[in-house]
Amino acid sequence: MAKDDELKERMSKLSDEELLNIVEVESHDYRKEALDYAKVELAARGIEFQEAQETSDEEVDSTGSEPTDMRMLVACKNIPQAGMLKELLIENGIACEVRGEYLSMALGQIPFTECYPEIWVAGDEDFERAREILDEWESQEPSPRNSWICQGCGQENEGQFGSCWNCGRVEPASDDQPQA
């Protein structure tokens, strides 16, 4: 349970306001374990707090957001990645939200899977479309590339270079290989 201890310790380092925010305002962004530790920490500090209502089937959020059940699409590596994906989905007309990003920020770069920002999507139809978009996005994500041989001068170039450092010839697109 070393992870739990560390999560607990991290919570103990947050300010009173941050803890209150977690428990009272952003509770839906956190996992139960994290919330529990935040509550324990607040109680230990003698701070009174109003627990956010557990969302039940009857208790639909009154702010007018979609009551549709949301599903987690993916856990992202980091906040910028989550932000990018969210933008991408919204551009495609898919409503989504990022959860857990605040905790992830509060905890620094601790690589807990519990703390990774997650993308949540509402509705089965959107979820399926979001999956497709995600698959496509992942296949386009820059990955370490192989080195390539310049067709102009035969020089081998590192994968990250788009043109030959020796003669300046542009690397042929990988999916546009000559038939020969």
Ligand SMILES: [Zn+2]
């Ligand atoms: Zn060259």
